[in-house]
Amino acid sequence: MAAHSGRPLPSGVPDGYGPLLVQSAGTRQMTGTAESTALDRPNVEQALAAFGLLRDYFEGALIVDREARITWIDQRYRDLLGLAPGFDPSGLPVEQVIPHSLMRRVVETGRPVLVDIMEFGERQLVVCRIPLKDGTGAVTGAIGFVFYDRVDYLAPILEKFALLRRQLTRAQTALSEARASKYTLSSFVGTSPAVRELKAQVRRYALRDGATLITGETGTGKELLAHAIHQQSDRADGPFVAVNMAAVPESLLEAEFFGVAPGAYTGADRKSRKGKFELAHGGTLFLDEIGDMPLGIQSKLLRVLQDGEIEPLGSNTVRKVDVRIVAASAQDLPARIASRQFRADLYYRIAVLTLAIPPLRERLGDIAVLCEALLEATPRAPDQRGWIIDAEALSLLQRHDWPGNVRELGNVLERAAAMAASERIDSGLIRAALPATGTHDSGASPELATLMAEAERTAILAALERCGGRKLDAARALGVSRSQFYEKLKRHGLSA
Numbered sequence: 001m002a003a004h005s006g007r008p009l010p011s012g013v014p015d016g017y018g019p020l021l022v023q024s025a026g027t028r029q030m031t032g033t034a035e036s037t038a039l040d041r042p043n044v045e046q047a048l049a050a051f052g053l054l055r056d057y058f059e060g061a062l063i064v065d066r067e068a069r070i071t072w073i074d075q076r077y078r079d080l081l082g083l084a085p086g087f088d089p090s091g092l093p094v095e096q097v098i099p100h101s102l103m104r105r106v107v108e109t110g111r112p113v114l115v116d117i118m119e120f121g122e123r124q125l126v127v128c129r130i131p132l133k134d135g136t137g138a139v140t141g142a143i144g145f146v147f148y149d150r151v152d153y154l155a156p157i158l159e160k161f162a163l164l165r166r167q168l169t170r171a172q173t174a175l176s177e178a179r180a181s182k183y184t185l186s187s188f189v190g191t192s193p194a195v196r197e198l199k200a201q202v203r204r205y206a207l208r209d210g211a212t213l214i215t216g217e218t219g220t221g222k223e224l225l226a227h228a229i230h231q232q233s234d235r236a237d238g239p240f241v242a243v244n245m246a247a248v249p250e251s252l253l254e255a256e257f258f259g260v261a262p263g264a265y266t267g268a269d270r271k272s273r274k275g276k277f278e279l280a281h282g283g284t285l286f287l288d289e290i291g292d293m294p295l296g297i298q299s300k301l302l303r304v305l306q307d308g309e310i311e312p313l314g315s316n317t318v319r320k321v322d323v324r325i326v327a328a329s330a331q332d333l334p335a336r337i338a339s340r341q342f343r344a345d346l347y348y349r350i351a352v353l354t355l356a357i358p359p360l361r362e363r364l365g366d367i368a369v370l371c372e373a374l375l376e377a378t379p380r381a382p383d384q385r386g387w388i389i390d391a392e393a394l395s396l397l398q399r400h401d402w403p404g405n406v407r408e409l410g411n412v413l414e415r416a417a418a419m420a421a422s423e424r425i426d427s428g429l430i431r432a433a434l435p436a437t438g439t440h441d442s443g444a445s446p447e448l449a450t451l452m453a454e455a456e457r458t459a460i461l462a463a464l465e466r467c468g469g470r471k472l473d474a475a476r477a478l479g480v481s482r483s484q485f486y487e488k489l490k491r492h493g494l495s496a
C-alpha cells in the first residue's frame with residue numbers, strides 16, 4: 001500500500017484492491033457459484049465492479065498504511081471532514097485528521113471492525129474498517145468506508161444507538177444528581193441559641209473555601225451539616241463525594257482515594273478507575289470518621305492537600321485536583337494526636353475551620369421542633385393527617401439524656417409511630433418506645449407527668465368557666481391556638 005503514497009486514485013479503480021475484495025465473503029458471492037476458479041485466481045474485473053457497486057452506498061473511503069498513516073482519501077470523505085481544498089493529508093497519522101479513528105487498531109490487530117458508529121458533529125455515520133493483507137496474510141494497511149446515515153437498512157442501528165445515548169445521558173444525569181448534595185442548611189433543624197450560632201458560623205464559613213472539620217457525638221448531624229456546607233458554598237453545583245474511613249478496608253483506601261491507572265494490577269481490572277478525589281473535582285470531598293484514617297493514608301492525604309495533586313496507583317503521572325475538604329469526627333482528635341494515632345500536621349490542615357455540634361442533651365429546647373420535623377418524615381396511614389405529639393409526651397422526651405442524639409430521637413419517634421393506633425402520640429407510646437436504660441425518667445417522672453396533665457386540665461376548665469363556655473375566648477385566655485385548644489379538650493375528654 002505504501003506504493004500509493006498519497007497519489008489520488010481514479011475513483012473506484014484503485015490498484016492493489018484485488019487481495020482485499022477477493023478475500024472478502026461478499027466478493028466470493030459475487031463471483032458466482034459455478035466459477036470456483038475465480039477464487040483461486042483473483043478476478044480483478046469483478047472485484048473492481050463490486051467496489052464500484054459499493055461506491056453508491058458509502059459516503060467516503062480512506063486507506064492507511066501499516067503505520068496508520070493516511071495514504072489515500074476520497075473527495076467525498078474530504079468534504080465530509082471539511083478538509084481545506086489545498087490540504088494534503090497523505091502521510092499524516094490518521095488521528096491527526098480523524099481524532100477518534102480506529103484504523104490504527106485495525107492495522108495493529110489485523111482484525112476488521114465491520115460495523116461501528118462514528119460521530120461527525122451532529123451526524124452519526126456507520127463505518128466499516130477492513131485490514132488489507134498481502135499474499136502471505138501480513139497486514140499492509142487498512143481501508144475504511146463511511147456509509148450514508150440516510151439509508152433504510154442502517155436506520156435500526158442508528159435508532160438503537162440514539163436510544164442508548166439517551167439512556168446514557170439520563171443515567172449520567174441521575175448519577176450526578178445523586179452525587180449532588182441532598183440537604184440544605186434548613187434541613188438542619190433547631191432553634192436553640194447553640195444551633196443558631198452554629199448555622200451562622202456555617203454561613204460565614206461557606207463563603208470561604210478552607211478545609212472544615214465538624215465534630216460532634218454520634219447522631220448529632222455531622223453528615224447532614226457537611227451536605228449543608230456544600231450546598232451553601234460556591235461549589236454547590238459541583239459534586240459532593242463522601243468517603244467513610246471506618247467503612248473502607250485499609251488495603252483499599254488508597255485506590256479509593258487516588259484511583260487506579262490502567263493495568264496497575266496484573267491480570268485484574270485493566271481499566272483505570274477514578275478515585276474519590278478526582279470524582280470530587282470542582283466540588284466537596286467529605287471525609288467521614290477521619291479519626292479512623294490509617295496513618296499510612298494520613299501521610300498520603302497530607303501530601304495531596306499540600307500539593308493539590310494526586311497520583312493514581314500504578315501511574316507515574318500526577319493530576320491537579322480542585323477539591324474542598326470537609327471532614328467529620330466523633331472521636332476526640334487531639335487525644336488521638338497525643339496517642340500518636342493521628343498526625344498533628346494533618347489535623348491542622350483539615351481543621352482550618354471548625355464546627356462543633358452540641359449534643360442533644362445540651363439543647364433540649366430543640367426537641368419540640370425536631371419532633372415536628374422528624375415526624376413529618378415518618379410514614380403514616382393514608383387516612384391520617386399529621387402526627388400529633390402531646391405535651392406530656394414531649395416533656396418525657398425532654399427528660400431523656402439522648403446518648404444517640406438526633407438519630408436516637410428519630411428512632412424513638414419511629415417506634416412510637418409504628419405502635420400508635422391513631423395520629424396521636426402520647427406519653428404512653430413514648431415511654432414504650434424509649435430504650436429501657438439511659439433515661440432518668442423511671443420513678444418520679446410519671447408522677448410529674450400526671451401532675452402536669454392535671455394542672456392543664458384544671459386550667460382549661462377554669463378558663464372555660466371564666467369565658468362562659470366560649471371556647472375561642474378560653475383558648476385566647478390560655479395563649480394557645482384554636483386547634484391546639486380543641487386538641488387539648490379532646491385529650492382531656494372535655495370536647496363533648
Ligand SMILES: Nc1ncnc2c1ncn2[C@@H]1O[C@H](COP(=O)(O)OP(=O)(O)OP(=O)(O)O)[C@@H](O)[C@H]1O
Pocket residue numbers: 187188189190216217218219220221222223224225330373406407410
Ligand atoms: N439538626 C438536625 N435536624 C434534622 N435531622 C437531623 C439533625 N441532626 C441529625 N439529624 C438526623 O439524624 C440522623 C443522623 O444524622 P447524621 O448521620 O448526619 O449524624 P452523624 O453525626 O454523622 O452521626 P454518626 O457520627 O453516627 O455518623 C440523620 O437521619 C439526620 O438526618
Ligand SMILES: [Mg+2]
Pocket residue numbers: 222223288
Ligand atoms: Mg456520620
